[in-house]
Amino acid sequence: MRRGPAVELALIVTWATAGACTPAVGDEPAPEFMQWDPAPPRVPSPTGLIVNPTTGLVDFSRAGISVSQDCAAQQSLPEAACEFEQYLQTLDGFPTVTPAAAPASAQLDPTTLTLGDNVLALTASGAAITNVEVGFDDVDFLTVTPTASWDLGASYWFAVRGYDHGVRTMAGGEVVGSPTQFLLKQERPLDCGVSDPSQLDRSCPAYDLLLGQGLAPADAAKTLASLEQARLAYLRAGAWDLVAAAGIPKSEVAVLWGFPIHTQSVAEVSPPAIVPQITAANQIRVAVHGPVDATTVSPFVAKQQSGSVVLMDLDDVLKKDLVNGLPQVDAQLVDGSIVITGAAPFSPGHNVGVFFTNAIHDDQGRPLVPSPVSVLLTLQGSLVDADGNSTVSGVSDADAATLEPGRQKLAGLFENTSLVGLTGVDRSKLVYCFAFPFEPPP
Amino acid sequence: MRIWIAATLVLAATVLARRCQASGFLIYDLSGEAIGRASAVSASTSEPAAVWFNPAALPFMGGASASAGGVLVTARSTFSPAGGGPDTNSDRGNFFLPTLFANAALSDRIAVGIGVYTAFGIGIRWPGDWVGRQSAIAASLETLAFNPTVAVKLHRRFSLAVGFDAVRAVVDFTNGLPDLVGGDVRLAGGTWGYGFNLGALYRVLPERLHVALTYRSRVRLGFDGRADFDPTNPDFIPALPDQPATATIILPDMITLGLMARPRADLVLGLDVNYVRWSSYSRIDIDFATAPSRTIEPDGRDTFTVRAGADFRLPGRALHLRGGLIYDRGAIPSEGLGPGLPDADRLDATAGVGATRGRLTGDLGYMLVYFLPATATTGREGPEGTYRTLAQLLGVTIRASWP
Numbered sequence: 001m002r003r004g005p006a007v008e009l010a011l012i013v014t015w016a017t018a019g020a021c022t023p024a025v026g027d028e029p030a031p032e033f034m035q036w037d038p039a040p041p042r043v044p045s046p047t048g049l050i051v052n053p054t055t056g057l058v059d060f061s062r063a064g065i066s067v068s069q070d071c072a073a074q075q076s077l078p079e080a081a082c083e084f085e086q087y088l089q090t091l092d093g094f095p096t097v098t099p100a101a102a103p104a105s106a107q108l109d110p111t112t113l114t115l116g117d118n119v120l121a122l123t124a125s126g127a128a129i130t131n132v133e134v135g136f137d138d139v140d141f142l143t144v145t146p147t148a149s150w151d152l153g154a155s156y157w158f159a160v161r162g163y164d165h166g167v168r169t170m171a172g173g174e175v176v177g178s179p180t181q182f183l184l185k186q187e188r189p190l191d192c193g194v195s196d197p198s199q200l201d202r203s204c205p206a207y208d209l210l211l212g213q214g215l216a217p218a219d220a221a222k223t224l225a226s227l228e229q230a231r232l233a234y235l236r237a238g239a240w241d242l243v244a245a246a247g248i249p250k251s252e253v254a255v256l257w258g259f260p261i262h263t264q265s266v267a268e269v270s271p272p273a274i275v276p277q278i279t280a281a282n283q284i285r286v287a288v289h290g291p292v293d294a295t296t297v298s299p300f301v302a303k304q305q306s307g308s309v310v311l312m313d314l315d316d317v318l319k320k321d322l323v324n325g326l327p328q329v330d331a332q333l334v335d336g337s338i339v340i341t342g343a344a345p346f347s348p349g350h351n352v353g354v355f356f357t358n359a360i361h362d363d364q365g366r367p368l369v370p371s372p373v374s375v376l377l378t379l380q381g382s383l384v385d386a387d388g389n390s391t392v393s394g395v396s397d398a399d400a401a402t403l404e405p406g407r408q409k410l411a412g413l414f415e416n417t418s419l420v421g422l423t424g425v426d427r428s429k430l431v432y433c434f435a436f437p438f439e440p441p442p
Numbered sequence: 443m444r445i446w447i448a449a450t451l452v453l454a455a456t457v458l459a460r461r462c463q464a465s466g467f468l469i470y471d472l473s474g475e476a477i478g479r480a481s482a483v484s485a486s487t488s489e490p491a492a493v494w495f496n497p498a499a500l501p502f503m504g505g506a507s508a509s510a511g512g513v514l515v516t517a518r519s520t521f522s523p524a525g526g527g528p529d530t531n532s533d534r535g536n537f538f539l540p541t542l543f544a545n546a547a548l549s550d551r552i553a554v555g556i557g558v559y560t561a562f563g564i565g566i567r568w569p570g571d572w573v574g575r576q577s578a579i580a581a582s583l584e585t586l587a588f589n590p591t592v593a594v595k596l597h598r599r600f601s602l603a604v605g606f607d608a609v610r611a612v613v614d615f616t617n618g619l620p621d622l623v624g625g626d627v628r629l630a631g632g633t634w635g636y637g638f639n640l641g642a643l644y645r646v647l648p649e650r651l652h653v654a655l656t657y658r659s660r661v662r663l664g665f666d667g668r669a670d671f672d673p674t675n676p677d678f679i680p681a682l683p684d685q686p687a688t689a690t691i692i693l694p695d696m697i698t699l700g701l702m703a704r705p706r707a708d709l710v711l712g713l714d715v716n717y718v719r720w721s722s723y724s725r726i727d728i729d730f731a732t733a734p735s736r737t738i739e740p741d742g743r744d745t746f747t748v749r750a751g752a753d754f755r756l757p758g759r760a761l762h763l764r765g766g767l768i769y770d771r772g773a774i775p776s777e778g779l780g781p782g783l784p785d786a787d788r789l790d791a792t793a794g795v796g797a798t799r800g801r802l803t804g805d806l807g808y809m810l811v812y813f814l815p816a817t818a819t820t821g822r823e824g825p826e827g828t829y830r831t832l833a834q835l836l837g838v839t840i841r842a843s844w845p
Contacts, residue, residue, distance in 0.1 A: 033681075214734035
């Protein structure tokens with residue numbers, strides 16, 4: 001059959017189109033990784049990198065986070081989150097019950113989270129810590145939780161082994177480190193030893209990398225300075241040597257982070273129990289972590305506006321029955337715990353509130369620091385949002401939901417100014433606050 | 443014919459346009475005859491490639507004709523770093539750019555034509571570990587234009603033409619990733635762009651003195667493609683997954699003013715000036731789905747090319763000898779110069795020969811393209827230093843004509 005011009009033209013068009021096909025480029029799956037992303041924040045926490053070396057206090061500004069002085073007025077954070085960050089910034093380390101947590105980009109296989117092998121928990125001297133539980137929560141954070149609590153004034157390091165021989169995803173995939181962690185591993189100064197940021201240029205590899213991320217030169221220089229400070233902090237602490245000695249060479253570390261615990265004593269409950277111990281029908285015992293000056297432990301006396309321990313029968317107080325609402329008690333330091341003993345048995349089934357003020361000091365004369373749960377219960381902002389989610393970073397939705405009703409009830413108490421005068425329960429002075437239904441021991 | 447088409451298909455599979463014939467990445471010289479005459483032919487073209495050079499000439503050609511051929515390009519660039527050190531050579535690029543043109547007179551006044559050709563392109567490859575790897579390891583822009591056109595003879599001395607451009611374009615760039623990341627990223631994508639062209643021919647003294655004016659519009663190429671990140675450092679692999687990417691390149695519009703003079707019956711002289719608005723090529727934003735965007739700022743500037751050519755027909759023979767010279771001003775200033783398009787001012791010398799036997803005509807053209815040394819001064823789009831390039835073109839065209 002003779003081919004006509006139309007067929008010729010069709011062939012030409014086919015030829016031409018074939019000559020301009022789009023090249024097929026790869027679409028390879030990426031491995032999962034231990035995250036360290038500043039925005040939105042998915043970073044290992046807590047971290048000693050935000051402890052201000054000058055003040056010795058936690059300082060969120062070192063992470064570029066400005067904590068408002070007026071949490072009710074600011075809009076950038078939920079009010080409760082802002083208040084909780086204000087609290088943390090009063091500490092010279094992190095709370096003793098804080099779990100160490102590192103985010104991952106995918107769920108990790110719990111069978112590979114082997115303590116002492118793929119997951120290390122070390123003291124600042126490199127001693128392995130065994131009284132911890134390693135887990136993986138429902139928001140993809142690997143957690144290391146102390147079975148008791150971290151030691152006051154101690155520092156800890158945590159490392160996760162990744163790559164070929166480390167932790168695995170649920171699908172069995174490899175887990176690698178993050179670009180941030182990679183930079184912190186560098187042996188050479190990230191700023192190439194340049195003291196004046198204006199002298200940085202693209203021949204400095206880390207600076208070149210940051211510019212390649214789209215940062216303006218000034219922002220890149222600022223970020224580089226922060227990263228270099230962090231890198232030096234790791235080196236000064238000998239963190240890489242610690243984890244290498246404990247079995248994970250630097251090249252296999254997917255994430256390494258550490259943090260100090262505050263030095264001041266704190267009245268707290270030992271996890272996993274979250275209520276004070278009821279040791280008799282008229283006695284409640286609250287453990288204190290750290291030394292306490294026993295002379296500063298005494299029941300509050302309204303007439304004298306003195307004392308540091310308040311016990312309330314909240315049911316009676318809310319009925320404005322202050323006689324039964326403020327039962328006569330004694331408070332003493334016994335074996336490291338503050339023991340509150342009533343003149344008469346407490347009413348079974350009634351909600352009891354236990355409050356300590358910052359008049360209780362440690363053996364160096366410093367006031368106790370509030371425990372995190374106490375702080376949460378005294379916050380003015382709600383712990384849960386309209387969807388029932390926690391508003392405070394680091395507090396699970398379940399914990400927030402558990403604490404929120406108590407916070408709301410106590411808020412009525414704290415906001416009653418006449419009652420504050422009678423009870424001494426001033427929100428700003430509390431270092432311990434807990435409410436629970438009293439049930440005498442059998 | 444079947445064999446010819448098959449051969450062309452094979453060649454088409456390797457087609458890759460190459461910046462070397464005119465400023466920026468314009469490839470102006472699309473036929474063997476035109477190459478021999480420095481492409482100073484807009485006022486005197488009488489081959490099917492008039493579809494590209496000046497379609498207003500089509501009504502004066504009569505009958506029907508078709509041409510096929512291509513341009514063989516070979517080129518190599520060398521980079522000398524500003525601070526001293528060894529030179530770096532790009533790979534020698536050898537490319538074949540096929541062309542097809544056809545035209546037919548529908549009446550005494552109206553003619554149509556079509557062209558399939560590559561008028562814009564980039565193709566260069568540097569060593570994978572060279573100093574400018576972050577700016578370019580390989581850069582390729584292939585285009586293929588489908589250009590139907592119609593021309594009308596309004597007067598025995600004057601004609602106008604209008605055409606439509608459909609441009610298929612494919613980019614394929616490979617750049618090195620930052621040193622701490624290692625590896626590279628390859629960006630590939632394709633698109634279609636559309637434009638138009640106009641032509642006018644005024645035969646002041648028919649066959650003795652002609653004036654031509656043509657215009658080709660801008661063509662916006664909005665590429666939709668994918669980026670294949672291939673970092674060697676595993677810690678950066680999750681942060682740089684393979685992902686969709688987009689970029690836009692605007693092909694410049696161009697005005698050509700041409701003059702033909704025939705002082706003797708056997709001698710045709712041509713002078714063309716192209717004014718190419720490369721300011722359209724000032725900034726390219728490459729947007730990735732998740733990775734940081736990248737902006738290339740070549741700061742293209744409007745520029746011009748002056749072409750002078752001659753065609754001498756040997757006495758008593760259907761044999762033509764041709765020659766020409768071109769001055770081509772670079773489109774990219776030194777501030778925006780980079781290894782993906784190491785543009786420069788150019789001096790070209792051309793020579794060619796053509797012969798006709800019966801309905802068939804064969805044309806051969808050769809062009810030597812000397813790039814004047816071009817220095818990148820800011821380091822913004824690549825390392826500071828000087829680029830030197832030398833290219834050669836060999837164009838071959840076979841055409842058949844029917845009265």
